[in-house]
Amino acid sequence: MSEFELTIYKLILKEIEQGEFERWVYSEKKLGELLASDEYSELISLNYKTPSSLYEAGKILRNYINLGKCYEWYLKGILQKIVDHPCDAHTYIEQLYDLYCDGYYFLDNLGLGYGLAITVPHHKYKVERWCELNSQQQSALIDEFYPAVADEARKVIFWLESGKITFTGHSGEYQGIKYEDHRTAQDKEPTTYK
Known part of the structure; x- marks a missing residue:
């Protein structure tokens, strides 16, 4: 399993901290290549200080995993x-x-x-x-x-x-x-x- 999949699994299962996920989004260079451009823009534009940000990120990323x-x-x-x-x-x-x-x-x-x-x-x-x-x-x-x-x-x-x-x-x-x-x-x- 790739780090990409593992991180999304943790996101969906609520096993990742907000700060850790935010750091991953901004440091994971492959996200821009893997996601559709509008989805990538939406993902990096989320306010990761709000509680709903992980839910919103999960809605975007769940389509990229099984x-x-x-x-x-x-x-x-x-x-x-x-x-x-x-x-x-x-x-x-x-x-x-x-x-x-x-x-x-x-x-x-x-x-x-x-x-x-x-x-x-x-x-x-x-x-x-x-x-x-x-x-x-x-x-x-x-x-x-x-x-x-x-x-x-x-x-x-x-x-x-x-x-x-x-x-x-x-x-x-x-x-x-x-x-x-x-x-x-x-x-x-x-x-x-x-």
Whole structure:
């Protein structure tokens, strides 16, 4: 993936600071060659001190990338973090519940089986939210998930890399993620929730 694509991915996914993006726009010499002249003029004329500038820049630049590849890159990054099991693994696991709710329905095993358990811990903990658990309880809950959650993450990475799940874009609406699902009935079976 090129630096151009990576920067636009970060822009669309709101993972880049306004100042960093502004510096990139003014220093990236290839932008003038890649964009139509009116779009390039509009991009460099944006007031990057206003909050809406990144949104406006995204509207211009999203036509120059494959949105499906953007969403795939983002999801694979989250899944790889879960496989790597960092100390803040709970944040990535919980994101999968949010993504499931946003329309990534093929994440049901991860989102409903694990992510929801972070969002709303099991009643045996007698709390309503993750932040109400003490550090020992948080560790115990995450330890219950591994290695199964990492195996599930690897399975989804495989689906993405093998084309069983292919992102085709986003409709711009809530739950507007679009993808093609070529998984088998066995792949779609619930493994961690019923």
